[in-house]
Amino acid sequence: MTARTAVALAAEIASGKRSAREVVNEHLARIDDREEELHAFNLVLADSARKQADAVDAAIAAGETLGPLAGVPVALKDNMCTRGVPTTCSSRILDGWRPPYDATAVTRLTEAGAITIGKTNMDEFAMGSSTENSAFGPTRNPVNPRLVPGGSSGGSAAAVAADFAPISLGSDTGGSIRQPAAFCGLVGVKPTYGAVSRYGLIAFGSSLDQIGPFAHSVEDAALVTEIIGGHDPLDSTSIAQPAMDLCAVLETGVDGLRVGIITDLMGDELDAEVVAATNAAATALEAAGASIGHVTVPAVLSGIGAYYVVAPAEASSNLARYDGVRYGLRVDAANTGTMNELTRSAGFGDEVKRRIMLGTYALSAGYYDAYYGTAQKVRTLIAREFAAAYENFDVLLCPTTPTTAFEFGAKADPMSMYMNDLCTIPSNLAGHPAISVPFGVDGDQRPIGVQVLAPAMGEPVMFRVAAELERNQPA
Amino acid sequence: MSPAPTETSPHMSSTSTDVLPDGWEMVIGLEVHVELHTNTKLFCGCANSFGDEPNTNVCATCLGLPGSLPVINATAVDYAMQLGRALNCTVNSSIFARKNYFYPDMPKDYQVSQYDQPTNSEGYITLPSGVVIGVERAHIEEDTGKSTHIGGGGRISDATYTLVDYNRAGVPLVEVVSHPVMHNPEDAKAYVTELRDILLATGVSDAKMEEGSMRVDANVSVRPSGAEELRTRCEIKNINSIRSLGRAIEYEAKRHVDLYENREAPRQETRHWDEAAGRSRPGRSKEDADDYRYFAEPDLVPLAPDAQTILAIDANMPVLPSQRRQALATAAGVPEADTALVIERGMDALALDAIAAGADAPTVIKHIENNLADGPGHLSAAAFAELVTMETGGELSSTQVKDVLAELVSSGGSPAAVAAAKGFEAMDSSELETLLDGLIADSPDEWARFVQGDKKVQGFFVGQIMKATKGQADGKIVNQLMQSRAQQ
Numbered sequence: 001m002t003a004r005t006a007v008a009l010a011a012e013i014a015s016g017k018r019s020a021r022e023v024v025n026e027h028l029a030r031i032d033d034r035e036e037e038l039h040a041f042n043l044v045l046a047d048s049a050r051k052q053a054d055a056v057d058a059a060i061a062a063g064e065t066l067g068p069l070a071g072v073p074v075a076l077k078d079n080m081c082t083r084g085v086p087t088t089c090s091s092r093i094l095d096g097w098r099p100p101y102d103a104t105a106v107t108r109l110t111e112a113g114a115i116t117i118g119k120t121n122m123d124e125f126a127m128g129s130s131t132e133n134s135a136f137g138p139t140r141n142p143v144n145p146r147l148v149p150g151g152s153s154g155g156s157a158a159a160v161a162a163d164f165a166p167i168s169l170g171s172d173t174g175g176s177i178r179q180p181a182a183f184c185g186l187v188g189v190k191p192t193y194g195a196v197s198r199y200g201l202i203a204f205g206s207s208l209d210q211i212g213p214f215a216h217s218v219e220d221a222a223l224v225t226e227i228i229g230g231h232d233p234l235d236s237t238s239i240a241q242p243a244m245d246l247c248a249v250l251e252t253g254v255d256g257l258r259v260g261i262i263t264d265l266m267g268d269e270l271d272a273e274v275v276a277a278t279n280a281a282a283t284a285l286e287a288a289g290a291s292i293g294h295v296t297v298p299a300v301l302s303g304i305g306a307y308y309v310v311a312p313a314e315a316s317s318n319l320a321r322y323d324g325v326r327y328g329l330r331v332d333a334a335n336t337g338t339m340n341e342l343t344r345s346a347g348f349g350d351e352v353k354r355r356i357m358l359g360t361y362a363l364s365a366g367y368y369d370a371y372y373g374t375a376q377k378v379r380t381l382i383a384r385e386f387a388a389a390y391e392n393f394d395v396l397l398c399p400t401t402p403t404t405a406f407e408f409g410a411k412a413d414p415m416s417m418y419m420n421d422l423c424t425i426p427s428n429l430a431g432h433p434a435i436s437v438p439f440g441v442d443g444d445q446r447p448i449g450v451q452v453l454a455p456a457m458g459e460p461v462m463f464r465v466a467a468e469l470e471r472n473q474p475a
Numbered sequence: 476m477s478p479a480p481t482e483t484s485p486h487m488s489s490t491s492t493d494v495l496p497d498g499w500e501m502v503i504g505l506e507v508h509v510e511l512h513t514n515t516k517l518f519c520g521c522a523n524s525f526g527d528e529p530n531t532n533v534c535a536t537c538l539g540l541p542g543s544l545p546v547i548n549a550t551a552v553d554y555a556m557q558l559g560r561a562l563n564c565t566v567n568s569s570i571f572a573r574k575n576y577f578y579p580d581m582p583k584d585y586q587v588s589q590y591d592q593p594t595n596s597e598g599y600i601t602l603p604s605g606v607v608i609g610v611e612r613a614h615i616e617e618d619t620g621k622s623t624h625i626g627g628g629g630r631i632s633d634a635t636y637t638l639v640d641y642n643r644a645g646v647p648l649v650e651v652v653s654h655p656v657m658h659n660p661e662d663a664k665a666y667v668t669e670l671r672d673i674l675l676a677t678g679v680s681d682a683k684m685e686e687g688s689m690r691v692d693a694n695v696s697v698r699p700s701g702a703e704e705l706r707t708r709c710e711i712k713n714i715n716s717i718r719s720l721g722r723a724i725e726y727e728a729k730r731h732v733d734l735y736e737n738r739e740a741p742r743q744e745t746r747h748w749d750e751a752a753g754r755s756r757p758g759r760s761k762e763d764a765d766d767y768r769y770f771a772e773p774d775l776v777p778l779a780p781d782a783q784t785i786l787a788i789d790a791n792m793p794v795l796p797s798q799r800r801q802a803l804a805t806a807a808g809v810p811e812a813d814t815a816l817v818i819e820r821g822m823d824a825l826a827l828d829a830i831a832a833g834a835d836a837p838t839v840i841k842h843i844e845n846n847l848a849d850g851p852g853h854l855s856a857a858a859f860a861e862l863v864t865m866e867t868g869g870e871l872s873s874t875q876v877k878d879v880l881a882e883l884v885s886s887g888g889s890p891a892a893v894a895a896a897k898g899f900e901a902m903d904s905s906e907l908e909t910l911l912d913g914l915i916a917d918s919p920d921e922w923a924r925f926v927q928g929d930k931k932v933q934g935f936f937v938g939q940i941m942k943a944t945k946g947q948a949d950g951k952i953v954n955q956l957m958q959s960r961a962q963q
Binding site: 079080081087089094097099100101103198199200201202203206207233234235236237313314316317320321323325326327336337340360363364365368372 | 535538539540541542543544545546547573575577579582583584585637639766768769770773774775776
């Protein structure tokens with residue numbers, strides 16, 4: 001088996017064992033082989049990837065200093081702006097639009113030497129948990145193509161799971177990195193809100209959105225989080241601190257750490273095998289020297305309700321600009337108002353329309369207090385309860401998803417689909433970091449993800465625990 | 476800072492005038508949008524510049540492209556807080572809010588504004604008349620682009636097509652909202668004039684109504700005199716001058732009274748003032764009240780100025796028009812209202828210096844108001860003081876003073892030299908008395924009528940003396956002489 005992690009590939013390229021061109025070609029070959037079946041990408045950038053690989057190889061030949069990801073292919077969720085390259089959010093509404101700039105996270109990966117190999121499929125505007133809501137058709141789970149890869153960053157998860165790229169970027173508004181990571185057997189990170197710049201990330205729920213990595217290893221995930229993190233003056237909500245040192249802490253172990261299992265997320269509404277895997281993870285951490293306790297954070301059970309008010313409310317405003325006037329799709333009509341209506345009717349899919357309507361309603365005069373106001377109170381409550389829990393624990397532990405990956409069409413009812421986000425949403429509402437680490441499979445060989453939660457800017461301790469889980473995988 | 480008013484509350488209303496029929500009172504509130512005179516826009520680095528080639532000062536952020544984010548312009552915030560303090564407002568910790576509505580010249584289809592937590596709240600403007608108008612808030616927001624509707628008389632509904640210029644999109648604005656406490660057009664005009672002068676004094680805006688850097692919307696309603704209620708108001712837009720503001724308010728208030736007196740009622744709506752036609756026309760109806768679905772802007776963080784910042788703003792505040800009026804009024808011993816025009820013409824320093832040099836204050840103010848409309852030119856305070864003293868001392872007639880003053884303005888110099896060069900020599904009263912005696916002897920009938928109180932013949936005597944002295948006599952002194960002679 002050839003190297004599949006970014007760290008290993010970068011080392012091979014830097015050492016001259018293999019050329020960047022070779023590595024890129026190898027990944028492009030896998031894409032040729034399985035992309036038709038999986039549909040991980042909206043766009044594969046084969047030519048530009050090869051060109052960039054040649055540039056890396058030339059730099060190596062010239063003895064230049066290389067970035068930590070020099071020559072490593074990366075797949076980008078198609079809601080991150082890439083200069084001159086179509087960026088669609090898997091929506092017809094952005095038809096033909098090419099951003100005039102790169103997202104900050106993309107710039108930082110590029111500066112580290114990474115090579116963008118393609119733009120990945122997603123639920124339209126990141127609204128969904130299965131990538132079935134893409135205007136360009138669904139993505140299949142490489143582990144088992146009968147299953148969804150999760151969503152909304154399903155394409156980015158599938159790209160890494162299928163070794164189309166060793167690492168990818170997704171965005172996580174309510175679990176859109178962690179849930180597909182769990183479904184595809186990958187590590188997925190949702191950083192602290194403000195730890196990674198949102199500049200160039202096409203907004204869904206602005207107060208919740210964060211960019212983060214998918215990877216095969218905790219180390220890769222840590223490296224990418226380091227590279228894309230740190231203050232960005234272009235994002236006012238970016239935390240004014242340099243990127244956190246994460247790779248350095250991975251070998252520290254968990255001796256003496258206090259790990260709290262969130263009992264509210266270990267109940268009957270979750271699949272028993274998922275709960276069992278989470279308990280097994282706790283046992284493994286205990287064996288490695290951590291102390292394990294149980295903690296209740298009851299407000300997390302109100303998270304879905306709050307999330308499905310806040311995120312659609314912000315989305316209803318964020319998506320207003322897609323009106324056919326300046327860019328993207330336009331359906332012509334006799335007057336501007338009708339043009340707006342026809343364009344939006346044709347350009348948005350059902351789930352996007354549903355959430356725009358939900359959000360518009362929640363912000364309407366007379367309903368604001370009952371919906372948006374209450375949802376904001378729930379956010380405050382969740383943050384308060386988490387703060388209380390972190391007085392006694394360094395990290396919290398719970399499943400990433402209530403179930404393992406499901407089949408296409410299995411969650412046709414929106415409410416049952418929304419329930420998928422039960423365990424991931426609280427971290428978004430609180431602005432805290434969380435990581436999903438693969439921890440075994442269920443009886444159908446479907447990957448199970450276990451989630452480690454930490455307080456804001458608690459990535460170092462979160463990654464320490466994740467690395468320990470990785471070292472203690474179930475047999 | 477003006478000192479806090481002591482005898483009047485900031486919400487003190489102005490008094491009604493007789494523009495409306497008896498029994499009716501107008502209620503006026505003003506919303507003034509002020510463009511801040513910053514180098515760059517509110518949330519990006521694009522130039523804030525009027526009149527450039529359309530769509531040249533634009534970027535991803537002010538075009539609202541997907542993925543773009545706003546970054547607040549610190550200078551704009553400083554200017555806004557400075558304006559707030561100049562309007563006697565409390566400067567608060569504030570947040571931005573999104574005001575959501577669709578319009579082609581608004582790139583994001585929401586406007587970043589402020590809603591329930593504005594930067595500046597509850598201040599007031601003191602008018603030259605002494606009337607105090609409460610300011611409810613002065614909040615920061617971004618400007619929209621500019622639509623030009625082509626065809627159909629320039630109205631969006633009938634236009635063939637519309638051109639949109641986004642150069643203005645994202646230009647920093649402060650919206651200054653008054654309480655609805657004005658009851659006559661004169662106070663509304665004075666309020667806007669005063670606000671403009673405050674903007675110019677602080678330098679936060681160039682306040683040009685004709686270029687749209689200051690835009691006034693008037694909310695007008697009427698009610699029975701003495702009533703407390705606020706009736707249905709109409710918002711009048713497209714007011715391009717202070718004069719138009721007065722006309723528009725008067726028109727609108729009368730229209731409301733007419734409706735009520737015909738047992739009808741105005742509808743709440745936006746109306747556009749047509750200056751040429753002298754009337755307002757209905758625009759957008761607000762009957763199905765706009766719901767802007769305000770919520771806190773998640774892309775920006777709260778503004779939380781510390782006490783130090785506010786103290787620094789206060790310490791660096793330039794002298795404001797009301798303070799200048801007060802200073803001159805005190806020095807001149809005249810009511811504040813009498814100093815307004817001098818301050819408006821920016822000649823209070825000249826007046827103060829002339830008064831300090833011993834010139835008669837009311838005469839100084841009179842000359843600035845009547846004879847210096849085009850500015851002081853080469854006139855120095857010392858020369859001005861000397862001239863006024865010559866006038867009040869009777870050395871020159873008022874006609875001669877005017878003549879000398881004009882010369883001093885255009886070329887400078889000393890009043891005595893200019894007067895001498897023009898051949899104006901002070902006439903002593905004995906010379907005038909001799910002339911008057913001669914006239915009385917020549918015209919005994921006229922003199923008798925004057926002595927009996929017929930003022931009409933006064934002019935005859937003055938005119939004859941002026942003729943005899945080639946205008947060098949001082950009319951005032953001639954009058955005085957006539958009076959004393961008549962009483963003998």
